[in-house]
Amino acid sequence: MMNFNFNSIEPIYLQVSEQIEDAIFTGTFAEGERVPSTTEISKQYHINPATVLKGMNLLVAADLLEKRRGLGMFVKSGAQERVTQRRQDMFYKNYIVSLVQEAQKLGLTEEQLWQLIQRGWNKDERTKD
Amino acid sequence: MNGLKISHLSVKVKKKEVLQDISVTFQPQTIYGLLGRNGIGKTTLLSLIANRIFAQDGEITLDGHSVVDNDLALQRIYVMGERNLYPKNLKLATILADTAAFYGGLDQAYAERLAQKFGLDLDQKYGQLSTGYRSIFKDIIALTVTADYILLDEPVLGLDANHRDMFYQELIDTYAKKPRTFIMSTHLIEEVANIITHAVILSAGKVILDEEVDEMMTKSYLVTGPEKEVTAYVEGLNVIGKEQLGRMTGYYVYDDLPEMRILPDTVYLEKMPLEKLFIYLTQQTTERKEG
Numbered sequence: 077m078m079n080f081n082f083n084s085i086e087p088i089y090l091q092v093s094e095q096i097e098d099a100i101f102t103g104t105f106a107e108g109e110r111v112p113s114t115t116e117i118s119k120q121y122h123i124n125p126a127t128v129l130k131g132m133n134l135l136v137a138a139d140l141l142e143k144r145r146g147l148g149m150f151v152k153s154g155a156q157e158r159v160t161q162r163r164q165d166m167f168y169k170n171y172i173v174s175l176v177q178e179a180q181k182l183g184l185t186e187e188q189l190w191q192l193i194q195r196g197w198n199k200d201e202r203t204k205d
Numbered sequence: 206m207n208g209l210k211i212s213h214l215s216v217k218v219k220k221k222e223v224l225q226d227i228s229v230t231f232q233p234q235t236i237y238g239l240l241g242r243n244g245i246g247k248t249t250l251l252s253l254i255a256n257r258i259f260a261q262d263g264e265i266t267l268d269g270h271s272v273v274d275n276d277l278a279l280q281r282i283y284v285m286g287e288r289n290l291y292p293k294n295l296k297l298a299t300i301l302a303d304t305a306a307f308y309g310g311l312d313q314a315y316a317e318r319l320a321q322k323f324g325l326d327l328d329q330k331y332g333q334l335s336t337g338y339r340s341i342f343k344d345i346i347a348l349t350v351t352a353d354y355i356l357l358d359e360p361v362l363g364l365d366a367n368h369r370d371m372f373y374q375e376l377i378d379t380y381a382k383k384p385r386t387f388i389m390s391t392h393l394i395e396e397v398a399n400i401i402t403h404a405v406i407l408s409a410g411k412v413i414l415d416e417e418v419d420e421m422m423t424k425s426y427l428v429t430g431p432e433k434e435v436t437a438y439v440e441g442l443n444v445i446g447k448e449q450l451g452r453m454t455g456y457y458v459y460d461d462l463p464e465m466r467i468l469p470d471t472v473y474l475e476k477m478p479l480e481k482l483f484i485y486l487t488q489q490t491t492e493r494k495e496g
Binding site: 083084085087088089101108114115119120121122123124125126127 | 236370373375377378380381395396397398399400401404421422423426474475476478
């Protein structure tokens with residue numbers, strides 16, 4: 077089920093596209109499968125159909141969904157891999173940059189940061205305090 | 206010149222100026238919210254559009270032609286009134302048939318389906334209906350009548366939460382199947398905030414805001430944090446409201462946020478809900494008028 081945050085400063089149409097992208101990433105909407113129609117989503121969450129369509133069209137442009145005339149929107153083949161690839165690309169920007177900045181603020185050296193990452197990577201060590 | 210255009214409209218009711226020089230255009234195939242506080246002239250505006258009363262100044266045109274005494278134009282505009290315009294002893298089925306005859310028709314099968322869904326017996330007389338069911342009956346007409354501009358005055362007045370949910374679903378469904386213009390006046394702003402794509406806010410006899418909801422939302426913020434930091438951050442911006450909770454201060458800002466200004470770690474940005482925007486904007490204008 078989708079979960080919209082109507083208080084977020086993020087526009088609803090972006091939330092629509094992110095929610096569907098997320099479902100593609102986790103495999104909830106499998107490749108070749110039909111995603112809920114614009115009207116189905118609109119009706120359930122009381123969102124204008126044009127807003128929902130705007131969000132869906134972002135995913136069409138990103139090559140994740142395809143329109144099949146008269147049938148609806150379907151997850152394209154290879155979509156899951158493309159989402160994973162894109163999220164990996166974003167990983168550096170979203171996590172690594174801020175991780176290094178925070179480490180520097182805390183006065184950690186590169187060596188210390190490496191050690192912490194290794195500790196986090198190791199399952200048994202992660203749970204230790 | 207497509208659309209329902211209201212230009213420089215002024216109207217006095219009992220010598221009191223209710224609307225002053227109002228100009229607004231309603232585009233085809235769009236869902237509008239017509240928002241305003243009680244007694245602000247929303248119903249007057251809707252009555253003017255329906256040609257039930259006449260303005261002292263200004264004009265209303267549909268696709269370039271005046272609506273005054275223009276049957277062709279009036280057939281394309283359906284106004285669902287908040288007031289009760291139907292005789293009490295008339296059967297609902299008869300009212301449906303009369304409406305179909307005056308306008309370009311009415312989807313009878315859909316009307317019957319809706320009546321069944323909402324649990325409304327069309328063999329009843331209008332006078333027997335409760336407030337909620339009067340709204341439901343008028344909503345059914347509004348959703349099924351053949352018209353290009355449908356004005357709904359308080360469509361959820363007296364409806365319980367289930368019926369409101371059903372109404373919004375049906376509105377979206379029929380709009381998706383056959384896009385046309387709906388103009389809704391309502392006090393339950395948050396319920397329609399994502400359904401309407403354009404909002405027109407009336408206050409003190411004037412249109413104080415006429416904008417796409419998407420546009421409005423990109424400049425409606427609640428900025429919270431410690432007084433000193435927040436005040437510094439919002440300096441020079443259009444602050445329309447302020448809230449204080451202990452040492453936390455929240456400013457409601459209706460403005461584009463300056464990209465160059467750095468948001469301190471202690472200051473948080475949230476979206477200002479449409480209802481808050483409405484409350485503060487209408488408060489401002491009425492205070493200014495009184496003061």
